Amino acid sequence: MRAPTAPDRSMATPELFASLTDDVVASGSVTVTVPTPSTGEPLHELPHSSADDVGEAVARARLAQLAWARAGFAERRRILLRAHDRLLDRNALLLDLVQLESGKTRGQAVEEVFEAASVTRYNALAARRVLRGRSRRAGVPLAVTTRVRYRAKGVVGVITPWNYALSLAAMDVVPALAAGCAVVQKADDQGALSILALRRAFIEAGVPEAAWAVVTGSGTVVGEALTDRVDYICFTGSTATGRAIAEKAGRRLVGASLELGGKNAMIVLDDVDPVQAAADAAYGCFSAMGQLCVSMERIYVHRRIAAPFTRALVEHLGAARLGSSLEYTSDFGSLATAAQLERVEEHLDDALANGATVLVGGRPRPDVGPWFFEPTVLTGVTSEMRVHAEETFGAIASLYLVDSDEEAILAANASEYGLNASVLTRSPRRARRAAEALEAGSVNINEGYRGSFSSVDAPMGGVKASGLGRRNGPEGLLRFVDPVTVSTSTGLLRLPRTAREFSALAGPFVLLARVLRAIRRR
Known part of the structure; x- marks a missing residue:
């Protein structure tokens, strides 16, 4: 197998690395040296967050989420499409960062940037259609009307691995934002620059800074603190870690989507x-x-x-x-x-x-x-x-x-x-x-x-030990909302409340059930 020459000079610079890592929510002085796979040499210094930093980021995200959800679909769509355009404008820089952090080829890095842009465009344009309120058939026609609306879950935790940091971040963060949630994301050390550059494009496009916070550090400290505080958790990684996260989320009765191992x-x-x-x-x-x-x-x-x-x-x-x-x-x-x-x-x-x-x-x-x-x-x-x-x-x-x-x-x-x-x-x-x-x-x-x-536009996820839930498509948006059923009494037909009223309407209710069955009304 032939080998080409050494890496070319990148558009990315130490000054840019320092600027990006300043956006990590980290109040202490703990840092780690992150190498580049191409040479094994140090690439940059990355600050690490503490459990308290995670708590602070989640608290700020809760406040930001209220305004972000109230902004409405049209405003979020406008901002996300602007972010999409910024990603494409910074294509060369994002390719450099993906390669420097992951060791991928240029062509394989293209897949990541294209995927991040595709996910952003899809969720910006699909969120209103998927998540707008809809009428549902009422249990007793004429007596009540029923409608379902969707309420954003709140603060979503996203734990992203190093291997496809840019595209996997977009697949979880962007639909959460499109649904009106805020996000606190734990970035893996080896993919943090790509994630921070992605985030910066969205912040510059108009996403509130606190609505997408990035923390770093070990899974046992930062990952645990994040899972303990958020309203929904997205994890991509090993099956063993996914089981532990699912157990913790289950004890708190919060939802989780987990993309895990594969053979x-x-x-x-x-x-x-x-x-x-x-x-x-x-x-x-x-x-x-x-x-x-x-x-x-x-x-x-x-x-x-x-x-x-x-x-x-x-x-x-x-x-x-x-x-x-x-x-x-x-x-x-x-x-x-x-x-x-x-x-x-x-x-x-x-x-x-x-x-x-x-x-x-x-x-x-x-x-x-x-x-x-x-x-x-x-x-x-x-x-x-x-x-x-x-x-x-x-x-x-x-x-x-x-x-x-x-x-x-x-x-x-x-x-x-x-x-x-x-x-x-x-x-x-x-x-x-x-x-x-x-x-x-x-x-x-x-x-x-x-x-x-x-x-x-199609769901992605696994069965058996490969995970729970789906990202992408309508399914990827629906995981970040809770359905709320609103039923209204019309006043045209009063539902029975007394024994006499039940006695008078018991027969008609049976007849109504038979008619609905005959006309195949769900």
């Missing part, structure tokens, strides 16, 4: 073009070096197509260009941290020790950067290996042979996770049958993840 499966049927399928599989597995909850880690290939597909996959990955250039010169980037590299090496060593074989990759690339690792495909993976069922979340995929569509579907479903799945086939009928049978929150046909990931 996503790609099924390659025997009617594909093997070269095209190999290119699709390579990107679906190793975009962001596999550090994406919806990327593929298991490839089930029909035996009849396995040989040409495997050759094409090995050739494609073997010729891929690794690097951290801030230009469009790299196919794959870096792992994000030393811990990520260690996890990948642990999974690989365990698999090889138990008999797996490397088809392609399998080596760290310190000549390119400290945390680079070649995209790696294994075969001969068995159930006693960690890589078989555990989420690697980086740089390793396993290839398995199957003899039928049904065998592939059963194998894909044999996982505790159910976040995303992919089917490569030329047959719409086979694709539809597989999509209906796969146990996953989203299924992509002839794509790895980007079809569903970019469809911001």
Whole structure:
């Protein structure tokens, strides 16, 4: 695998970093040094918040939320669309920040900025349509009318990981703002600059500063304090942490949406073009070096197509260009941290020790950067290996042979996770049958993840141990409001209150029920 030159000079500067990190709600002097994956060298100093800082941010957000909710849909729409335009105007800077913090390629950073803009535009334009009040059928026609309105939940807590900091922040924060909520967001250290730059565009567009606060720090301190105080919590991360957050939210009787782990499966049927399928599989597995909850880690290939597909996959990955250039010169980037590299090496060593074989990759690339690792495909993976069922979340995929569509579907479903799945086939009928049978929150046909990931009008989330709730689409907006039912007595027909009135109306009520059933009135 070839390596390009070192990173280019970025539009981002130390002065900008310091300016952005001044926006973190942090009253103390505790800071951490955040490195850049491309070199492992320090990128910037990030202040850390305390539990008291979280409490202060939530208290200010509660006051700001009252005015923000009263501003109404039209005003929020105007502000959010202005923020959308600022994101596009700052496209180059946002791309730089995403790359410097995550180690992604330029092309993979484009996905993040495009997604953030798409989410902003969608929620600005859809919020009024989805959340406006509506009449509902009354229980007793003529006697009452019934209407449902939606009330913003209040202050939403958002806990965002490092891997897709910009786009995942937008997916949770923007619909909350569009619904009239305020947000206190815990940013991961490795993605804080991207989040702070995103927030700044929204503040400059007119979102009140206190209505979107950013805090940083450890999950055990800042994350716990946030979950203890907000009216709703959004979390993206590991299943283990998600379970703990769900338990805490449950004790407080507040809602939560959780996008958690995945061990996503790609099924390659025997009617594909093997070269095209190999290119699709390579990107679906190793975009962001596999550090994406919806990327593929298991490839089930029909035996009849396995040989040409495997050759094409090995050739494609073997010729891929690794690097951290801030230009469009790299196919794959870096792992994000030393811990990520260690996890990948642990999974690989365990698999090889138990008999797996490397088809392609399998080596760290310190000549390119400290945390680079070649995209790696294994075969001969068995159930006693960690890589078989555990989420690697980086740089390793396993290839398995199957003899039928049904065998592939059963194998894909044999996982505790159910976040995303992919089917490569030329047959719409086979694709539809597989999509209906796969146990996953989203299924992509002839794509790895980007079809569903970019469809911001459609819900995104997981089943089984991959989470609860949905982001994006109307479902993503509705999680941030409470429905309120308002029924009004019309005075045209009085409901019974005394024994005599009930006696007189008991028969007519039974007749009314029969008539409503006959005319199929819900």
